[in-house]
Amino acid sequence: MEEQEITSSNAGSSVKVETGDAWQRLAIIAILYFSARNIKNSAQGLIYIIPALAIGSNVLSKLNSPEAYIAIGTLVSLAVGSGLISFFMYTFRVHNQHVEIQTGVFQRRYTNLPFWRIQNVKIEHPFYYRPFGYALVVLDTAGSGKEEANIVAVPVSYANALRKQVLAENKKEEYSAALSSSNLNDSSVQSPAQSSPEHLSSDNGAARFGELAGGMPERNKLEGDSVESDEEVLNTRSIGDIVIHGITNNRVWIILGAAAPFYDDAIGLVSDWLADKGLQLNQIVGEQTVAWWQFGLYAFVILMMIMAAMALLSVGGALFTFYGYTLSRSEDRYIRRSGLLNKQEVSMRASRIQMITAKQDWLDKILKRVNLYFEQNSTAGQQVQELMSPNKLIVPSVTEQEAVELSQEVMPDCQLHRDDYLGISKRFILHWLVVAWSVPILALFIVGIVSSQLDIFLGSIGLLVAGSLLLTLRWWRWGIAADGKYVYVRRGRIGVDYLCFEPYKIQQVIVKQSVFMRRHQLASIKFVLASGSVTVPFLPEHYVKALADSVLYEVESTRKSWM
């Protein structure tokens, strides 16, 4: 087997993607990646041993001993050695529109990925690759997470060229599908399995962008070597925006922080109340040298410090993930680039977007910011961290105006903020009060009456009021609307989420009705999309049925692909 090495020397505009028959070896820098990965994997396994080690022996005192050096040395050389072995056992080639990868030491694995099955091309720039101009290419298929393939270290120019070619192949595939289906005098053809190539979707893709381009407001081009010339930058996020995102997405600490002055009083009140009921906290905590209230205070101080640290972590995490955020568009693809140390690039075909979600929590509402998500199909069981997930393209903490513009960019003419949302029935409040809240409230109420304790009695009333209030807020927000093109859902309690999706992308429709709802001619509707399901309860029965029929008609008559 002839093996060659791709180096940066073939960087430039005329990078050849095809590597021919010969199996390629990665750039030397990949050893670093493999070592880091192996260390990370073994560290995850070893993390459970640390407490045992710490208890079993005084680790700190032994840290200076020769044994420790030998242990550390062995660990490091093992990691480097395994990195080297992984490097030598990894070969790949790009040949005849297929990416082929051979990996594994004891268990050899051969992956063959045709270009047209590749759904996402993600280019990552780990910080130790960046000075040398290398990148990691993650090829994502529509199937399970296991089918993901990584080309670990190739020159950035090669990564870009490969991505371009894969995307071009997708387009070609789509075009031929369009041709063949128009010859058959039939609209788009949906395949039985996800293994199929792209499909025709007449109203999105290039045509949509063409007609949109004129109407779009002028957007500033990002000066940066990472953005390709044929890309239009749609959105960038400043550090300020990202800090706001970090704060608004970790809100617990604010409440706890604001309540800090009242902790002492609160503890006093709770303890008095419990003592009144015959419970002595002192007895529970035990006869210790520290008074129980001091103990409690320490706990709260520690909690506060943890919360503050978490807030900082949240801001830091947001900066790490979203630093230098750009969302750009290249023909029918959206590309997100961001990251402080490890730059990450996620690209998503416009036609794959199942749903737009504009989320605004209470703090976002005060700051007039919106988190916008473009949701792609989610593979069940694949729990990728939300922010990093290639299945959800997030635009963090945009202004309300930007949210409207971006959502209309992805789904032309969609109106998230509309005034014709059909609210759900008030019986929703009654239903949930009876089904979920009545038992605990009644139990408390009866205990209060029987034991003639006024506070328990009042507590049950308070719970009833709080429950009703939350349900009322939920009822007030929840609504659905449909225009000729999209279905919209509004929901939330204090914050508010707006969802928008195209009806032809629906996978399944479910109409639910309880005996109680039937009596009042109400019904719930659930739409199952590839990105998840959306439910709107307690709508008028005739509306639900008409909507279900009409959505099914849209799916079955247009026969457009959901991908």
Next chain:
Amino acid sequence: MFSASKAAEFSNEPLSQQDLPALDLLALTSVSKKYRTINLGVCSTVTVLMLGALSVAKYQPWFRVPDDLHNAYPYACLVIFTLGFLWFTYHFFADKKVKFAVREQDVSKESGLFFRQLSCQPILRVQHVELKRGPLDRWAGLASLQVFSAGGEMHTFEIPGLEIDEANQIRQFILDHKDVSAR
């Protein structure tokens, strides 16, 4: 409500003789009666077995059961019996209400006793079809038809208690559907 551009060439006639276009006018067929019988049998058997196990534990001569447990015996029996009875009653009434319908373009299922649920799966969106048969199903000649879409495992469309021939027919119908068999 949405586009009506292709109304002329589109058809979604029900497979029965009647002409029923809307979801609430579906010609729903009940699943096999054996499905209910099996479920009722399972409920009764499990309840009787649990009661039997309790009784054996109470009356066996080999070791002494603590007095507290001895005293709890009637209550435990009562709880098991009540739960078993509720389970039995639920299946007695609910299994009759499991119904399905096949149209040219979609498969539907209606189920539930207190909370009725009508799910409709367009065949166009089907990824693959499976027949699931446990030992009891095989013994009774039944099968569950599972239809998978991109909606995820949580939303697998399943019609239980179909006669095996019927299940195979529907499976074949879905597989032969031009939108599924294409490419």
